[in-house]
Amino acid sequence: MKQIPIGISARHVHLSEDHIHILFGEGYELSAMKDLSQPGQFAANETVAVEGAKGRFDKVRILGPARKNSQLEISRTDAFTLGLQPPVRESGNIEGTPGIKVIGPKGEVVLEEGVIVAARHIHFHTEDARKWGIEDKQRLRVRVETDRPVIFEDVIARVSDQFALDMHIDTDEGNAAGLRTGDVGLIVD
Amino acid sequence: MKQIPIGISARHVHLSEDHIHILFGEGYELSAMKDLSQPGQFAANETVAVEGAKGRFDKVRILGPARKNSQLEISRTDAFTLGLQPPVRESGNIEGTPGIKVIGPKGEVVLEEGVIVAARHIHFHTEDARKWGIEDKQRLRVRVETDRPVIFEDVIARVSDQFALDMHIDTDEGNAAGLRTGDVGLIVD
Numbered sequence: 490m491k492q493i494p495i496g497i498s499a500r501h502v503h504l505s506e507d508h509i510h511i512l513f514g515e516g517y518e519l520s521a522m523k524d525l526s527q528p529g530q531f532a533a534n535e536t537v538a539v540e541g542a543k544g545r546f547d548k549v550r551i552l553g554p555a556r557k558n559s560q561l562e563i564s565r566t567d568a569f570t571l572g573l574q575p576p577v578r579e580s581g582n583i584e585g586t587p588g589i590k591v592i593g594p595k596g597e598v599v600l601e602e603g604v605i606v607a608a609r610h611i612h613f614h615t616e617d618a619r620k621w622g623i624e625d626k627q628r629l630r631v632r633v634e635t636d637r638p639v640i641f642e643d644v645i646a647r648v649s650d651q652f653a654l655d656m657h658i659d660t661d662e663g664n665a666a667g668l669r670t671g672d673v674g675l676i677v678d
Numbered sequence: 679m680k681q682i683p684i685g686i687s688a689r690h691v692h693l694s695e696d697h698i699h700i701l702f703g704e705g706y707e708l709s710a711m712k713d714l715s716q717p718g719q720f721a722a723n724e725t726v727a728v729e730g731a732k733g734r735f736d737k738v739r740i741l742g743p744a745r746k747n748s749q750l751e752i753s754r755t756d757a758f759t760l761g762l763q764p765p766v767r768e769s770g771n772i773e774g775t776p777g778i779k780v781i782g783p784k785g786e787v788v789l790e791e792g793v794i795v796a797a798r799h800i801h802f803h804t805e806d807a808r809k810w811g812i813e814d815k816q817r818l819r820v821r822v823e824t825d826r827p828v829i830f831e832d833v834i835a836r837v838s839d840q841f842a843l844d845m846h847i848d849t850d851e852g853n854a855a856g857l858r859t860g861d862v863g864l865i866v867d
Contacts, residue, residue: 565853566755577825577856609826632831636766637798637851640829642821662826664754665854667766 491621491676493611493631493656496526497663500546500563502537502591506555512537512593519553526655527612529554538592543572560603561589564661568606578605579645607659610645612652621676624648631656631674635667640677680810680865682800682820682845685715686852689735689752691726691780695744701726701782708742715844716801718743727781732761749792750778753850757795767794768834796848799834801841810865813837820845820863826856829866 509517513535521531533551539561546567560583568575573587588600611631613623623629625648632640644656656674663669698706702724710720722740728750735756749772757764762776777789800820802812812818814837821829833845845863852858 565856566849638831639854640831642827642829659854660755661850661853664850665828665848667754 493654493674493676494526495633495656495658495663495668495670495672495674497668497670498562498607498657498659499550500561500567500660501532501550501552502539502562503552503556503558503560504537504591505557505559508559508591508598509555511596511598512591514595517595519551519555521553525552526653528651528653535593539571540590540592541571541573544570546571558583558603559591559598559600560605561591561600562605562607562659564659565606566661568604573604575604575606577608579608579610580605607657608645609641609643609656609658609662610647611654611656613646613648613654614652615648615650617654618646618648623676630677632677633666633668633672633674635672637665637667639666641666641674682843682863682865683715684822684845684847684852684857684859684861684863686857686859687751687796687846687848688739689750689756689849690721690739690741691728691751692741692745692747692749693726693780694746694748697748697780697787698744700785700787701780703784706784708740708744710742714741715842717840717842728760729779729781730760730762733759735760747772747792748780748787748789749794750780750789751794751796751848753848754795755850757793762793764793764795766797768797768799769794796846797834798830798832798845798847798851799836800843800845802835802837802843803841804837804839806843807835807837812865819866821866822855822857822861822863824856824861826854828855830855830863 519533522534523532536548538547587604627646629644708722711723712721725737727736775791776793816835818833
């Protein structure tokens with residue numbers, strides 16, 4: 490039984506250090522509100538607003554620490570609200586994706602690109618992956634048994650000794666499958 | 679190849695004749711804006727507002743004709759916005775479900791029950807079902823091949839000579855699977 494805990498990611502943004510300084514002020518550093526499942530990652534106390542052609546979200550949570558490139562991860566439902574058509578992408582792969590305006594308490598940034606719908610994926614610690622014979626980048630199928638059972642296909646395995654075992658899906662996927670964070674999925678062959 | 683066209687249902691409401699009269703005025707009749715896939719069913723020109731403990735939606739489309747009982751069908755995303763926890767149910771099976779306030783141009787109705795998240799289902803004409811060996815109430819699995827492929831399980835077969843072949847899912851399910859109305863699914867064994 491290859492059981493995987495599931496975490497449902499609400500819309501959130503990763504910011505570069507430069508953008509944090511523009512949005513919150515020179516020299517500003519994010520403060521951690523809550524640790525996330527992946528070691529070193531945290532939900533910050535800070536939020537920003539994002540504004541698209543058709544709509545806006547206030548209080549979009551920033552996940553820290555700062556990254557090389559800023560990136561907004563939203564659900565497809567959110568994308569309709571904002572008036573964007575972001576592709577389904579792996580985190581960090583933002584070339585050619587739509588941009589968006591990000592608004593902080595001290596300034597604004599217009600991202601030229603960086604809006605994605607995150608591709609469903611599982612973080613495996615190297616030891617978990619070895620034990621189950623799973624390789625980095627492998628595509629997996631994960632079944633969930635709920636009142637809305639589904640099998641998610643093309644779930645991307647990401648393997649690192651910096652990762653903790655956790656499957657990440659977005660709110661559309663969680664709601665479509667009747668899931669809550671902490672529920673488990675089963676890798677099926 | 680058992681291919682099924684897929685229709686994605688946005689939030690909508692079915693109303694009883696009594697409720698139509700309270701909301702729109704005595705003797706009022708709904709007018710058809712657009713025919714739906716099922717014979718005799720239509721999206722009305724008329725809309726209502728619905729208001730829950732935490733939020734509200736204006737311009738919720740009414741689907742006609744009038745039904746015996748009023749029923750609001752929303753996505754789980756919508757349910758969070760309204761502040762409700764409706765169960766996943768088949769249409770018409772509303773006993774013990776949450777209620778909601780419905781607001782029309784001429785009056786308001788507080789439904790005591792009737793808010794559901796619609797269970798994914800396929801309408802089969804009797805001939806389609808016979809050809810494929812599918813029985814009413816059977817649970818099916820349907821695979822979709824998109825940039826977010828999934829297999830939907832527990833898809834309920836509904837068979838009638840009044841039905842036209844069509845699979846109905848909600849916006850969360852459509853967005854989670856990268857689908858648009860008119861895409862096709864494949865019944866898998």
